[in-house]
Amino acid sequence: MDSSDLRIFRIVAREGSITQAAARLGFVQSNVTARIKRLESELGTTLFFRHNRGMKLTSTGKILLSYADRIVGLLEEATQALSATLEPIGPLMIGSSQTIASIHLPKLFTSFYKQYPGVILSVTTGDTQTLIKKVLDYDLDGAFISHLCVHPDLQSIPCFNDELVIVAAEGNFDIEEITTRPILVLDMNCIYKEIMEQWMRDKTQTRPHFIVMGTVEAIIGGVEAGLGISLLPKIIIKKNENSRKMHIFALDSLNYNLTTEFIIRRDSFVSSTLSAFLDYIKCVLEIDNSPAIPKNQG
Amino acid sequence: MDSSDLRIFRIVAREGSITQAAARLGFVQSNVTARIKRLESELGTTLFFRHNRGMKLTSTGKILLSYADRIVGLLEEATQALSATLEPIGPLMIGSSQTIASIHLPKLFTSFYKQYPGVILSVTTGDTQTLIKKVLDYDLDGAFISHLCVHPDLQSIPCFNDELVIVAAEGNFDIEEITTRPILVLDMNCIYKEIMEQWMRDKTQTRPHFIVMGTVEAIIGGVEAGLGISLLPKIIIKKNENSRKMHIFALDSLNYNLTTEFIIRRDSFVSSTLSAFLDYIKCVLEIDNSPAIPKNQG
DNA sequence: CCGTTGATATCATTATTTATGATATGAACT
DNA sequence: AGTTCATATCATAAATAATGATATCAACGG
Numbered sequence: 119m120d121s122s123d124l125r126i127f128r129i130v131a132r133e134g135s136i137t138q139a140a141a142r143l144g145f146v147q148s149n150v151t152a153r154i155k156r157l158e159s160e161l162g163t164t165l166f167f168r169h170n171r172g173m174k175l176t177s178t179g180k181i182l183l184s185y186a187d188r189i190v191g192l193l194e195e196a197t198q199a200l201s202a203t204l205e206p207i208g209p210l211m212i213g214s215s216q217t218i219a220s221i222h223l224p225k226l227f228t229s230f231y232k233q234y235p236g237v238i239l240s241v242t243t244g245d246t247q248t249l250i251k252k253v254l255d256y257d258l259d260g261a262f263i264s265h266l267c268v269h270p271d272l273q274s275i276p277c278f279n280d281e282l283v284i285v286a287a288e289g290n291f292d293i294e295e296i297t298t299r300p301i302l303v304l305d306m307n308c309i310y311k312e313i314m315e316q317w318m319r320d321k322t323q324t325r326p327h328f329i330v331m332g333t334v335e336a337i338i339g340g341v342e343a344g345l346g347i348s349l350l351p352k353i354i355i356k357k358n359e360n361s362r363k364m365h366i367f368a369l370d371s372l373n374y375n376l377t378t379e380f381i382i383r384r385d386s387f388v389s390s391t392l393s394a395f396l397d398y399i400k401c402v403l404e405i406d407n408s409p410a411i412p413k414n415q416g
Numbered sequence: 417m418d419s420s421d422l423r424i425f426r427i428v429a430r431e432g433s434i435t436q437a438a439a440r441l442g443f444v445q446s447n448v449t450a451r452i453k454r455l456e457s458e459l460g461t462t463l464f465f466r467h468n469r470g471m472k473l474t475s476t477g478k479i480l481l482s483y484a485d486r487i488v489g490l491l492e493e494a495t496q497a498l499s500a501t502l503e504p505i506g507p508l509m510i511g512s513s514q515t516i517a518s519i520h521l522p523k524l525f526t527s528f529y530k531q532y533p534g535v536i537l538s539v540t541t542g543d544t545q546t547l548i549k550k551v552l553d554y555d556l557d558g559a560f561i562s563h564l565c566v567h568p569d570l571q572s573i574p575c576f577n578d579e580l581v582i583v584a585a586e587g588n589f590d591i592e593e594i595t596t597r598p599i600l601v602l603d604m605n606c607i608y609k610e611i612m613e614q615w616m617r618d619k620t621q622t623r624p625h626f627i628v629m630g631t632v633e634a635i636i637g638g639v640e641a642g643l644g645i646s647l648l649p650k651i652i653i654k655k656n657e658n659s660r661k662m663h664i665f666a667l668d669s670l671n672y673n674l675t676t677e678f679i680i681r682r683d684s685f686v687s688s689t690l691s692a693f694l695d696y697i698k699c700v701l702e703i704d705n706s707p708a709i710p711k712n713q714g
Numbered sequence: 715c716c717g718t719t720g721a722t723a724t725c726a727t728t729a730t731t732t733a734t735g736a737t738a739t740g741a742a743c744t
Numbered sequence: 745a746g747t748t749c750a751t752a753t754c755a756t757a758a759a760t761a762a763t764g765a766t767a768t769c770a771a772c773g774g
Contacts, residue, residue: 119495121487122418122761149762159499167531167699170721170770174699177691178498185494189419189487196483200459200476233462275502370576373722393475394728401472421731434751447733449752468741468750 121193124186127165130154172290177181206390207236213249213261214241216304216334218378221353222262222278230398237391245307253381253400259392260382264309267381274379277399280351282313282376284367287344294365300327300346302337309376338364351376390415419438419491422453422484425463428452429481433470438457454469471660504688505534512560513548514632515603519651520576528696535689543605551679557690558680562607562692565679572677575697579672580611582665586643591665597624598644600635607674608647649674 130139130150154173158165165179175183214223219241227239242249242258249261253273267274286296297318303311307314311328318326329346330336337348343365355366380399382392428437428448438448452471456463463477479570486636512521525537528592540547541554547559552569565572584594595616601609618622618637625713627644629635653664678697680690 119489119491137720145761146763147721148725148764151724152761155723161495163498163503164531167527167696168722169527169700172721174702176699177695182494182498185490189494189666192483192487192490193419195417196480196487197459199483200461200480205461229467233465238622249491267716397475398465401474406474435749443732444734445750446735446752446754450732466751470750662771 119160121159121189124182124189126150126153128155128183128186128190130166130173131175131179131186133172133175136182139174145210147295179325186206195399196198204390205236206234206394208389208391209238209240210389210391210395211265212241212395213252213258214243215246215249215308215378216243217280217310217351217354218262218264220334221245221280221351223377226369226399226402229402230395233398234391234394239254245305246309250381253383256383257387260380260395262268262378262380263375264378267379268375271384272381273384274381275396275399275403276377276379277403278378280353280378282310282349283352283355284347284349285312285338285341285355285364286347287341288363288365296347297322297326298324298369300329302331302340302346302348304332304334304337305330313376314349356390417455417458419487420605421451422480422487423450424451425455426481426484426488428471428556429473430433430483430668431470450685451513472676482519482554489621502531502688503534506537506687506689507536508535508689508693509556510539510693511550511556511561512541513544513562513606513676514541514593515562515563515578515608515652516576517541518632519578524697524700527700528693531696532689532692535692543603544607545605548679551681557687558566558678558693560676560678561675562674564675565677567679569682570679571682573694573697573701574675574678575679575701576676578651578674578676580608580647581648581650582645583636583639583652583653583662584665585639585643594600594645594665594705595620595624596622598627600638600644600646602630602632602635603628611674612647701711 126139126143126145129142132134133142135137136150136154137147143150154165161182164176164179166173167329193282198358207368212223223241227241231237231239242252244252246263246265248262249258250267250269250272252258253261254269259408262277282298286299301311301318303314305311306328315326315329320370327346330341331340334350334354337350338354340346341348351405355364380396382388382396390398424437424443425439428434430600431440431519432439434448434452436446438445441448450461459477459480462474463473463480464471481581492580500534510521521539523537529535529537540550540559542550544561544563547561548565548567548570550556551559552567560575582594599609599612599616601611601612604626612626613624614620632648632652635651638644639646651661651663678694680686680694686694690713
């Protein structure tokens with residue numbers, strides 16, 4: 119039994135006539151007759167009494183009519199409910215730390231854009247405080263930040279979990295030695311600087327010397343050239359491991375992993391583009407967190 | 417949007433994979449892909465995020481899934497509910513007065529039998545009291561009687577409404593004269609005798625003389641031969657008006673019309689054959705009572 | 715008695731829709 | 745680079761639905 123059968127059945131039941139129903143449906147009479155007969159034989163019951171003035175529902179038919187009404191009603195309601203949700207079109211302003219922008223966003227944005235080609239994406243990089251302010255000021259729809267954010271007007275979705283490693287120039291294998299080197303950071307507010315500061319405090323008595331490099335690429339270049347050491351997501355190094363001349367030290371502290379979360383305003387109107395983006399990142403995260411490919415149901 | 421689309425959609429949503437869903441449905445993967453894509457384009461929304469491990473519902477898709485579950489559930493429930501109602505097969509014992517049996521039952525039984533060829537119909541004629549007793553004794557499933565029946569164990573459905581007329585031999589046009597004639601009746605308990613008795617009491621002072629003829633055809637023959645007068649449903653006379661040599665007098669009393677009702681036991685199990693028959697006569701009555709062929713809805 | 719009307723049923727044919735099979739594409743993992 | 749495991753595409757085959765012509769059947773009217 120199919121909903122198209124029920125649609126036809128309903129009209130026949132209401133019109134009390136196959137001919138009338140066919141006219142109403144824009145079908146030929148024989149087709150409607152055949153559909154009704156097929157429905158009856160499929161269900162193994164008589165749905166109509168045939169008489170020379172048309173068709174009249176049997177009690178079985180009346181039962182089916184009540185189901186048919188509910189089913190067709192739900193189908194229409196569903197169509198209504200879904201056609202209301204329009205495909206997202208328009209700008210979507212996302213903020214991000216530089217590291218996240220270079221590690222995670224290219225892939226994420228590529229697949230998101232493939233799904234929603236009408237969305238005009240733009241990424242603004244900056245330090246955590248700047249990004250939070252822009253989100254609060256409605257300059258950004260949302261931002262990826264690596265601090266835990268507890269602002270009352272913001273809500274956050276944990277997104278990425280990156281292993282952080284200390285990197286040093288090739289040949290610098292002595293962890294004690296490298297702690298004396300300057301530390302290359304993006305800016306004076308970045309989370310990597312804070313973590314390094316904390317770590318150095320625990321490890322050594324000396325106050326670390328920071329050099330602000332401005333971009334991730336500049337930091338990597340500086341490390342390779344032996345200017346200093348730095349703290350970076352492991353994945354950034356692994357990506358082009360072969361072409362890089364760096365040594366990796368595992369960071370043996372509690373801040374070994376860095377969680378990045380996506381923040382949005384708690385109150386504001388959620389645009390269709392942002393809504394789609396939120397959906398999308400939630401979906402991607404579920405996939406990435408899923409333990410393995412579930413093999414089941416033979 | 418069709419229920420078959422929803423059935424496929426549901427499996428894909430649950431399996432999280434078109435390939436798996438196709439396997440489960442016994443379809444080829446490309447078909448499922450096409451159906452889902454068509455559904456999406458028909459609704460104008462994206463129902464799934466595609467990723468390299470399969471498909472994941474969007475929030476729009478989740479909404480549709482909840483509708484799909486309800487719709488498919490109702491379809492299954494309907495199938496269940498209807499397949500339980502078996503086609504009636506077996507004997508159906510009906511009682512009837514002779515007049516009703518000859519006027520109404522041939523047509524009624526013909527069309528009923530056409531609808532339910534598995535039902536083995538049988539008619540028992542008799543007077544009202546005998547029929548009532550047989551129904552109460554479970555010897556008959558039901559009976560057409562022309563008395564108002566108020567027995568506590570019986571319920572009744574009004575069925576036919578027949579105009580009664582007094583008939584006399586051709587040439588007997590004087591109403592005063594014919595009241596002196598004997599009255600031909602089926603039996604001493606029949607309703608026609610009672611009505612005539614009442615009418616004669618109002619009309620004349622003389623006590624009427626009744627002759628029991630046993631069958632309707634015998635009465636008609638007796639009237640034609642000038643043996644006496646009788647009271648019969650007008651339709652019986654009209655049926656073969658041309659071939660009969662009788663005169664019709666309208667009965668000018670309150671019993672002008674005779675109502676026939678179908679009685680059944682109130683309590684007993686209603687067999688599928690009886691249930692179908694009840695349904696059927698209710699339907700036929702609605703048709704006959706309907707004022708005209710309803711013309712509507714352009 | 716016979717033809718007309720107004721309904722459903724049947725059936726061969728056509729049109730449309732659905733399913734298939736082969737192949738392309740694409741991302742992740744090795 | 746190659747393998748694996750997904751979805752997407754496309755020409756074609758198979759199944760299903762719609763059509764048009766015709767049959768049937770009961771009621772009605774002349």
